[in-house]
Amino acid sequence: MKKISNLIFLLSSILFLFASCDKPSSVFNTGMWRGALITESGAEIPFNFEVADSAGKNHLDIFNSSERFRVNEISRNGDSIHIQMPLFDSEIKGVLADGKITGVWTKHLADTDVVMQFFAEAGIDWRIKKEFEKPMAQVTGKWATTFLSTDGKDTTIAIGEFVQNDAKVTGTFLTSTGDYRYLDGILDGNKLMISTFDGSHAYLFTATLDGDKLTDGKFYSDFSSVETWSAVKDDQAKLPDAYGLTVLKTGEKKINFxxxxxxxxxxxxxxxxxxxxxxxxxxxxxxxxxxxxxxxxxxxxxxxxxxxxxxxxxxxxxxxxxxxxxxxxxxxxxxxxxxxxxxxxxxxxxxxxxxxxxxxxxxxxxxxxxxxxxxxxxxxxxxxxxxxxxxxxxxxxxxxxxxxxxxxxxxxxx
Incomplete structure (x- = not known):
C-alpha cells in the first residue's frame, strides 16, 4: 500500500512539473529589451530599454541615442506589470509572459487619454531592423527641413542634424521652439528611419536619401498624427534668433505676477x-x-x-x-x-x-x-x-x- 502511495505521489509530481513547464513564466528578464508603440496607421515606433535588478527591485533605462532615461516605479501583480513614467503623467500597463510584454501606453491629458498598443520582447538589442542593407551614402550633416501638417495648413521650418556611423544614425531636429531631443535609428540602403520615446512623445521619422535631398518624408507622432517632410543638405542653415521671438509690449519694462x-x-x-x-x-x-x-x-x-x-x-x-x-x-x-x-x-x-x-x-x-x-x-x-x-x-x-x-x-x- 505504501509503495502504491509513493507511486501515486511520484506520478503526481511528474504531472505537476509538466504542467509547470507549460505555464508561462512571468519573470521580468534583466538585460536588453526592444519595445514598440503602434500608431493608428500601423507604423511601429521602436525603442530599446535595459532592465536591471537592484536588491530585488527592478528598474529600467530607456535608450535614445546617448540618453539613458531612468524609470524606477515598476510594480507587479502576478503576470500583470505596471511601469509608471517618472514624468509626463504617462504609464505602461501590460501582461508579462515568457520574456514578452503586451499591453498599452497611456498618456493622461486634461480631458482625455491617448492610448497606444505596446509590446516588448527581451533579449533584443536592435532597434529598427535586425537585417538591413548597407547604406548607399552618408546622411551626416546639417539639413534645412520643412514639415507640413496633414491638412497642409501648417508649416514648420527646422534644421536636421545627423551623425552616421556605418548604418547607425543619431541626431535631432532643431526648431525655433525647441528640439526633438535624442533621435536614434539607421540608414537602410537609402531609407532613413529614426525614432524616440521618452514617456511623453513617441516619434518616428522616415525618408528616402536621394543625393543631397531627403524626400518622401513621414513624421509619425503619438497615435494618429502623420506629417510629411522634406530636407535639403545645407551646412549654412540657420533658425531665427531665439532671443527675438517673444518680446515685451511697447511701454512695458517689468514682469508682474x-x-x-x-x-x-x-x-x-x-x-x-x-x-x-x-x-x-x-x-x-x-x-x-x-x-x-x-x-x-x-x-x-x-x-x-x-x-x-x-x-x-x-x-x-x-x-x-x-x-x-x-x-x-x-x-x-x-x-x-x-x-x-x-x-x-x-x-x-x-x-x-x-x-x-x-x-x-x-x-x-x-x-x-x-x-x-x-x-x-x-x-x-x-x-x-x-x-x-x-x-x-x-x-x-x-x-x-x-x-x-x-x-x-x-x-x-x-
Whole structure:
C-alpha cells in the first residue's frame, strides 16, 4: 500500500512539473529589451530599454541615442506589470509572459487619454531592423527641413542634424521652439528611419536619401498624427534668433505676477527675496520634454549661482487648472531633478493663448519653455524662446556659454 502511495505521489509530481513547464513564466528578464508603440496607421515606433535588478527591485533605462532615461516605479501583480513614467503623467500597463510584454501606453491629458498598443520582447538589442542593407551614402550633416501638417495648413521650418556611423544614425531636429531631443535609428540602403520615446512623445521619422535631398518624408507622432517632410543638405542653415521671438509690449519694462508655490504660499517678484537680484523666470510644463531638459540644466545652474545673487522661479502651465493634480505632476519634476528654486502653479493651462493671459505684458507666448531674464532693477533684459537641450550637442554648449556670460554680466551691474 505504501509503495502504491509513493507511486501515486511520484506520478503526481511528474504531472505537476509538466504542467509547470507549460505555464508561462512571468519573470521580468534583466538585460536588453526592444519595445514598440503602434500608431493608428500601423507604423511601429521602436525603442530599446535595459532592465536591471537592484536588491530585488527592478528598474529600467530607456535608450535614445546617448540618453539613458531612468524609470524606477515598476510594480507587479502576478503576470500583470505596471511601469509608471517618472514624468509626463504617462504609464505602461501590460501582461508579462515568457520574456514578452503586451499591453498599452497611456498618456493622461486634461480631458482625455491617448492610448497606444505596446509590446516588448527581451533579449533584443536592435532597434529598427535586425537585417538591413548597407547604406548607399552618408546622411551626416546639417539639413534645412520643412514639415507640413496633414491638412497642409501648417508649416514648420527646422534644421536636421545627423551623425552616421556605418548604418547607425543619431541626431535631432532643431526648431525655433525647441528640439526633438535624442533621435536614434539607421540608414537602410537609402531609407532613413529614426525614432524616440521618452514617456511623453513617441516619434518616428522616415525618408528616402536621394543625393543631397531627403524626400518622401513621414513624421509619425503619438497615435494618429502623420506629417510629411522634406530636407535639403545645407551646412549654412540657420533658425531665427531665439532671443527675438517673444518680446515685451511697447511701454512695458517689468514682469508682474502673484502665483502660489506648491505649499500655496503666494509668490511675487516684489517679494524681498528678489530685491537687487538677477532673476531667471522659467515658463514650463511638467508635460514638456524640452522643459525637462531645461529644468535639469537650471537646477544645477541655481546650485552654482544662487550664492552669487541669482534667483530662479519656475511658472508651471499644466494640462489642468486643478491645483492638486498640477502639484502632483510638478512635484515629480521637482524630485526628479532636485529642484531647489520656487515652482509656482499658475492656474493657467498649456494653451499658449491662455498662458499669454497670465503675463499680459508679453506680446505672445509661442513655446514652452520660455525663459525671461530680469536684471537687479527688476527690468526684463532678454527673453529666450524654446530650449536646445543636450541632444543638440554643440548648440546646447553654445547656449550654456552664452546664457551664463549674460548672467555674469548682469551680476556685475550695480
Amino acid at each position: 502673484s502665483f502660489p508655490n506648491l505649499e500655496k504660499k503666494m509668490i511675487s517678484l516684489n517679494d524681498p527675496q528678489f530685491k537687487n537680484k538677477v532673476v531667471v523666470l522659467q515658463m514650463l510644463g511638467s508635460w514638456c520634454p524640452n522643459c525637462m531638459d531645461e529644468t535639469a540644466y537650471l537646477s544645477k545652474f541655481y546650485d552654482k549661482y544662487q550664492a552669487k545673487g541669482v534667483e530662479v522661479v519656475g511658472l508651471a502651465y499644466e494640462r489642468t487648472r486643478d491645483f492638486d493634480k498640477s502639484k502632483k505632476n510638478i512635484e515629480r519634476l521637482k524630485n526628479r531633478f532636485n529642484v531647489k528654486y520656487n515652482l509656482l502653479v499658475t492656474g493657467y493651462t498649456k494653451d499658449k493663448e491662455d498662458a499669454a493671459k497670465s503675463l499680459p505684458m508679453l506680446n505672445k507666448v509661442i513655446a514652452f519653455p520660455t525663459m525671461i531674464i530680469i536684471d537687479k532693477k527688476g527690468e526684463v533684459r532678454e527673453i529666450h524662446t524654446g530650449f536646445s537641450g543636450p541632444g543638440t550637442g554643440n548648440h546646447y554648449i553654445e547656449f550654456v556659454n552664452e546664457f551664463e556670460k549674460l548672467i555674469n554680466d548682469l551680476l556685475k551691474e550695480s
